[in-house]
Amino acid sequence: MTCVIVGGGAAGLQAALTCRQYWPDKPVVLIDAEQEIGYFRSLIPQFIGGKLEEEKLFFWRQGTDSLFIVKTGIRVNSLDRASQSLSLENGEKIEYERLILAHGGRPNMPGILAEQSCKGIFPIRDLTMARKIREWLKGHSEVVILGGSLVGVKTAVHLRQVGLGVSMVVRRDHTLLRALSPQAAQWIDTHLQRMGISLLFGHTIEEIMVKDGSIQKVKVGNEWMTCDTLLVAAGAIPDASFLEGSGLLENGELVVSSTLQTRDRKIFTAGDAATISTSRGEKINPATWPHAVFQGKLAAQNLYQSVPAPLNLLTWINCMDLHGLALIILGPPVAGAEVITYSRESEGIYREIFIVDGRIVGGALVGDISGAGLLHALMITGEKVNLEDLWFPHKIRCIRPSNFMKQRSRAFILSQREMST
Numbered sequence: 533m534t535c536v537i538v539g540g541g542a543a544g545l546q547a548a549l550t551c552r553q554y555w556p557d558k559p560v561v562l563i564d565a566e567q568e569i570g571y572f573r574s575l576i577p578q579f580i581g582g583k584l585e586e587e588k589l590f591f592w593r594q595g596t597d598s599l600f601i602v603k604t605g606i607r608v609n610s611l612d613r614a615s616q617s618l619s620l621e622n623g624e625k626i627e628y629e630r631l632i633l634a635h636g637g638r639p640n641m642p643g644i645l646a647e648q649s650c651k652g653i654f655p656i657r658d659l660t661m662a663r664k665i666r667e668w669l670k671g672h673s674e675v676v677i678l679g680g681s682l683v684g685v686k687t688a689v690h691l692r693q694v695g696l697g698v699s700m701v702v703r704r705d706h707t708l709l710r711a712l713s714p715q716a717a718q719w720i721d722t723h724l725q726r727m728g729i730s731l732l733f734g735h736t737i738e739e740i741m742v743k744d745g746s747i748q749k750v751k752v753g754n755e756w757m758t759c760d761t762l763l764v765a766a767g768a769i770p771d772a773s774f775l776e777g778s779g780l781l782e783n784g785e786l787v788v789s790s791t792l793q794t795r796d797r798k799i800f801t802a803g804d805a806a807t808i809s810t811s812r813g814e815k816i817n818p819a820t821w822p823h824a825v826f827q828g829k830l831a832a833q834n835l836y837q838s839v840p841a842p843l844n845l846l847t848w849i850n851c852m853d854l855h856g857l858a859l860i861i862l863g864p865p866v867a868g869a870e871v872i873t874y875s876r877e878s879e880g881i882y883r884e885i886f887i888v889d890g891r892i893v894g895g896a897l898v899g900d901i902s903g904a905g906l907l908h909a910l911m912i913t914g915e916k917v918n919l920e921d922l923w924f925p926h927k928i929r930c931i932r933p934s935n936f937m938k939q940r941s942r943a944f945i946l947s948q949r950e951m952s953t
Contacts, residue, residue, distance in 0.1 A: 536628035538608055540564030542821055543803025544634035546828030552600055559599045565607045574821045576662045581690030608774045630835040636804045637768030652747035655764045656683050672760040678737055680707030684765030689855050692727050699730040701752055713865045716896040719882045723857045770805050791840035792831045802827035818848045847911050860901045863894025890916035
């Protein structure tokens with residue numbers, strides 16, 4: 533009998549490769565709507581900006597494994613749990629013994645963009661669309677990016693670096709809303725503005741002016757802006773339409789246990805498609821590349837286990853360089869958490885961590901990312917930290933209690949000249 537994986541992104545491909553490793557006698561069929569799989573989706577902004585050639589995006593190419601069948605360019609229409617089968621849009625029916633749902637999501641096209649069909653409007657999501665964007669940009673240089681997501685920020689930075697005019701329209705009052713506190717985001721936003729990227733907060737695109745079938749201007753607030761390219765980075769929506777009537781959805785979400793198992797013991801989920809219900813009653817979806825890889829591997833390992841192993845990594849860490857500004861996101865703000873911050877504006881440094889019940893649960897390091905490994909390790913282990921004893925590696929020095937400020941916002945990982953000898 534066959535292990536079937538729906539989705540060929542980071543989670544799905546990792547699940548397929550792990551299945552072949554752990555269950556070598558089981559054939560694997562991977563189905564994906566895209567024409568190509570095995571590329572770094574996280575590097576698409578660099579590719580769009582011409583900083584990375586296409587061949588550098590790919591980390592996997594299909595080999596000669598006769599028990600690993602890849603079906604690309606095909607969507608799944610429906611799931612029938614009773615017959616343990618999937619119906620594909622080409623009329624084919626695929627039976628499974630075990631199933632992993634790693635189908636990810638589709639681009640969110642908010643407001644008037646949902647039905648807009650003129651040229652020059654593109655969601656930033658996959659390689660097929662990225663190729664079209666890159667080709668379009670050869671003759672179009674006034675770019676508006678709708679959305680302040682991570683992919684939107686990264687794309688803005690790379691396009692500005694090659695000299696294009698870039699504006700970002702953000703519905704809320706700062707970028708990276710899901711990832712950073714307003715205080716941390718302010719440092720990123722200031723850096724973007726210094727690069728010459730225009731930021732328009734508290735707005736969305738209300739109207740679009742079209743000329744000869746192509747976008748020409750967009751209305752933001754009461755102002756019309758020149759725009760020959762509109763890139764949409766408003767996040768993704770889990771694409772669960774083929775699961776309607778399957779009994780797996782909970783208020784439209786594919787909610788799974790910490791073992792990534794659905795209500796059906798033969799079906800697991802991984803990646804952006806999964807909403808994980810934790811032992812603390814939380815529902816989370818980290819939606820990061822490292823998480824997708826880790827979840828894909830765990831889902832495959834759990835397929836035939838009588839006692840599936842739980843997911844023990846729930847941190848949201850992400851790291852990047854934004855045109856000279858280093859950023860590590862340890863996790864988004866947590867309601868009720870104690871906030872510990874340190875900043876040095878003259879050096880472009882801002883650091884914050886969030887602590888609940890003595891444990892680090894998130895934070896961000898801007899400009900100075902030293903000690904990130906230790907902070908992440910403490911988050912993973914859930915070890916309680918005593919702020920009077922807490923030390924962090926930075927030029928092989930440590931913080932002593934006397935170095936802490938007495939305010940609620942206390943300094944940590946200070947620069948060398950502020951540390952006790």
